[in-house]
Amino acid sequence: MTQEPTAPGRTPADIPPATRPAAPAARDWWRHAVIYQVYVRSFADSDGDGVGDLRGVRERLPHLVRLGVDALWLTPFYTSPQADGGYDVADYRAVDPLFGDLADAQDLIGAAHELGLRVIVDVVPNHTSDRHPWFRAALAGRPGGPERARYHFRPGRGPDGSLPPNDWQSVFGGPAWTRTTNPDGTPGEWYLHLFAPEQPDLDWDCPEVHQEFDAVLRFWLDLGVDGFRIDVAHGMVKAPGLPDVGHLEQARLIGAQRLPFFDQDGVHAIHRAWRRLLDSYPGERIGVAEAWAPSPERLALYVRPDELHQAFNFQFLRCPWDAARMRQVIDSSLAATASVGAPTTWVLSNHDVVRHATRYAEDSPEQGLRRARAAALLMLALPGSVYVYQGEELGLPEVTDLPDEVRQDPAFFRGDGQDGFRDGCRVPIPWSGTEAPYGFGPAGGPSWLPQPDSWAKLSVAAQTGDPDSTLELYRTAIALRRRLPELAEPEIGLPEDGAYPPGVLAVVRPGLVCTLNTLGTEVEVARPGRLLLASAPVVDGEVTVRLPADSCAWWAI
Known part of the structure; x- marks a missing residue:
């Protein structure tokens, strides 16, 4: 015997509406x-x-x-x-x-x-804004001065210092280094920014x-x-010496x-x-x-x-x-x-x-x-x-x-x-x-x-x-x-291969089985327990159930 599909998202009649304590328990x-x-x-x-x-x-x-x-x-x-x-x-x-x-x-x-x-x-x-007072002081300070010790300032490579200190790339693309300009208008040291140039890295x-x-x-x-x-x-924290990575697709x-x-x-x-x-x-x-x-x-x-x-x-x-x-x-x-x-x-x-x-x-x-x-x-x-x-x-x-x-x-x-x-x-x-x-x-x-x-x-x-x-x-x-305190316990079981069809993941928790069907088609499996909640309508029978494509369901055991 099968039943009509259970509507997803509907609270089962035997579970009271959510209530909230004044605050979660303090410990853990x-x-x-x-x-x-x-x-x-x-x-x-x-x-x-x-x-x-x-x-x-x-x-x-x-x-x-x-x-x-x-x-x-x-x-x-x-x-x-x-x-x-x-x-x-x-x-x-x-x-x-x-x-x-x-x-x-x-x-x-x-x-x-x-x-x-x-x-x-x-x-x-990891970094500040380039408008942070520390970085403004660093730009105004001299190479090797205490203001620059808070960030990663380095001389450039090459005979004229025109190359970045290493090959590090910004997460946002391009080199992770930007060259400064000295007060007299000449090129200065480079500073590290693993993100945007407006985000200079701090030196921890x-x-x-x-x-x-x-x-x-x-x-x-x-x-x-x-x-x-x-x-x-x-x-x-950066590796000592700021060594090269070795390639650019970082x-x-x-x-x-x-x-x-x-x-x-x-x-x-x-x-x-x-x-x-x-x-x-x-x-x-x-x-x-x-x-x-x-x-x-x-x-x-x-x-x-x-x-x-x-x-x-x-x-x-x-x-x-x-x-x-x-x-x-x-x-x-x-x-x-x-x-x-x-x-x-x-x-x-x-x-x-x-x-x-x-x-x-x-x-x-x-x-x-x-x-x-x-x-x-x-x-x-x-x-x-x-x-x-x-x-x-x-x-x-x-x-x-x-x-x-x-x-x-x-x-x-x-x-x-x-x-x-x-x-x-x-x-x-x-x-x-x-x-x-x-x-x-x-x-x-x-x-x-x-x-x-x-x-x-x-x-x-x-x-x-x-x-x-x-x-x-x-x-x-x-x-x-919240209402199933046993879910707070760390116990979990993953059934052996073959217990469910390929493409179906079952997770066994204390008092609950969660079934996930990642397939694009409906799958029939043995009924894991009493249906609590489903992301899509499940055909719930006495012996077997049909899990819709791309769906997940919780079953009380």
Whole structure:
């Protein structure tokens, strides 16, 4: 006997609606947390200038509460010329007027805490803005002087010093070195910038750099933040002597092999010192590594017991839509983090990569959305912590047709580094209404990047209450994850090969089986248990079930 397909996203009748405690349990809250990434300039605009701001984030906190997340991570809102979306910081202790002021930051932290949400902020320790007072002093200073010791200044190679000091390439394309001009107009030394020329790299061999960032962390911890996402956590230490790489296609090697400017062992001493600082504050303040490492084992070094608490699992993010590959990544990731007693931190999208609703099927938006919904259920069923990038709970696709004249990604203008199209995942998200800016800001107002006409049906308001919507799927899945405390346990089973058809990945958790069908066709399997939730309608029989193409389902056992 078979039943009618069960609607995806519908909360089963025997599971009460989500309820939220005043705050997550203090101890080890980060091990199983769902954390929501807020890209501040694209989240909510309170003043109508077309750019999201801190007051807008505060006003939209109820959305995060209803979604059921434990914390939010804010991308940089510090004083910045915005050469790289705020990741070029000119003052680490001040809020850029584009986003508000320090009182707005304090109000946001306080409001979030009142709602039981923790707040994680970005810190950018690999480089500063070229407008930072330190770098201005360095340019005005003499070669070898103390002002230049905070950065990597070197003489050029060649008889006249006209060649860069080594062959390092910027992540954004082109040489990672820019030559300065002396006060008399003659060519001067070169300075290192692994990203844009407006982002000179700090030299962490300088004790003053350590002292300054200790003070910066304490400043924000004293204001009540619950942790830091550490930008380029793998990059602060460079190999002694700054040796050549040996070839120029270096951007493709990031995360694939160790490079003399990334994932050097010396970064771990910095993270250990920061862990001691974090541990000196009450309430389990955390450090989160944005670290590109060539293997799960190398990544696990960042989350050893005396280092950081979490590290984004980019191997999972980059994994193709293939059951066997996903199983391998999950298995190796969990084994590596278990070896150091840390949780794995899963992520599918962020502000630097193509949204996974497009990445999984670039030529078919419908298939891409099906796969994105399924991947979300898989991710939320895994042991460890989860990060949700704003808009993925709405099923937003990448915006691939932005006109060149509106793009702001610095890599777009350099051409041979990152793909240069990060703006497509940063388009302001839709909240309500039938016309842009869809509640992002005041009606009829601007948005710093144009929103597609098709986004009206994807808004928070349009999806709320629709049991088949992606938003309600996320709300239900996160609520179930919260209400099934056994999912916080690290136990996981991956059935032996042959237990399920090729193309189907099954993950066994305490009290739950998660089945993922990565095939483009329906698959019949033995009924794993009682159906809890599915990303697409499942034909649920007494003995067997039929899993739709590109779908995921949770089963109670």
